[in-house]
Amino acid sequence: MYPYQIFDKTKRKLVKTVTFACKEMFIQAMNYQLVLDKTLEEIKSENKKPTLLLHVCCAPCSTYVLEYLSDYFTIALYYYNPNIFPKEEYDKRLWTLVKFVRELKSKIRPIIEEANYDPSEFYRNIKGLENEKEGGSRCKKCYALRLEEAARKAAEKSLDYFTTTLSISPLKNAQLINDLGAVYENKYGVRYLYADFKKKGGYKRSIELSKQYGLYRQDYCGCEFSMKNKR
Numbered sequence: 121m122y123p124y125q126i127f128d129k130t131k132r133k134l135v136k137t138v139t140f141a142c143k144e145m146f147i148q149a150m151n152y153q154l155v156l157d158k159t160l161e162e163i164k165s166e167n168k169k170p171t172l173l174l175h176v177c178c179a180p181c182s183t184y185v186l187e188y189l190s191d192y193f194t195i196a197l198y199y200y201n202p203n204i205f206p207k208e209e210y211d212k213r214l215w216t217l218v219k220f221v222r223e224l225k226s227k228i229r230p231i232i233e234e235a236n237y238d239p240s241e242f243y244r245n246i247k248g249l250e251n252e253k254e255g256g257s258r259c260k261k262c263y264a265l266r267l268e269e270a271a272r273k274a275a276e277k278s279l280d281y282f283t284t285t286l287s288i289s290p291l292k293n294a295q296l297i298n299d300l301g302a303v304y305e306n307k308y309g310v311r312y313l314y315a316d317f318k319k320k321g322g323y324k325r326s327i328e329l330s331k332q333y334g335l336y337r338q339d340y341c342g343c344e345f346s347m348k349n350k351r
């Protein structure tokens with residue numbers, strides 16, 4: 121091999137490495153609130169009100185998201201959370217959501233659809249990851265399970281978009297949630313609404329609204345493992 125060929129190969133490798141590093145930085149620095157701002161601007165400029173399936177993990181997390189998105193979308197709420205343990209807690213979170221929507225100070229009340237509660241779907245998905253820390257690979261599977269079902273339901277109902285309230289929690293990784301959204305957007309052919317609802321003071325506002333509406337706020341994420349590990 122000639123020296124210039126070595127140089128050329130090294131240069132190409134370097135360019136490749138730098139490009140990869142830039143892409144990584146771009147991915148890490150992605151601000152999904154800015155992506156959402158842009159989407160909402162476009163929707164406003166088109167003077168349309170698309171339909172959105174909003175996967176809801178609990179009423180408190182839905183408060184701010186509903187307040188924020190109701191002007192832009194006709195929203196259907198989807199309560200699909202087979203991860204929640206025990207059943208009494210699942211019911212309590214669902215009824216808190218129903219109560220909140222009934223009392224919502226809004227002209228248009230979103231409809232709520234509840235999926236069947238089948239915890240075996242959750243346990244099958246996270247098998248072998250029971251002892252993982254919160255935020256780790258068990259949670260990734262848990263987000264994926266719920267997001268995929270949200271995408272499937274949105275496609276079944278021919279809705280324009282789907283998204284989830286999950287990113288409002290400071291404990292949840294918005295990058296991961298949005299990456300999964302992109303996967304199921306492609307798989308089911310329904311647009312995913314990229315977002316990071318904790319930005320723009322979303323989490324703080326959800327606490328204010330929960331107090332205002334007197335909503336029950338749970339002290340663990342949802343599954344039996346998070347319940348055992350709660351402080």
Ligand code: SF4
Nearest residue numbers: 259262341342343346
């Ligand atoms: S801690 Fe929360 S996100 Fe993680 S697996 Fe349990 S319920 Fe799902």
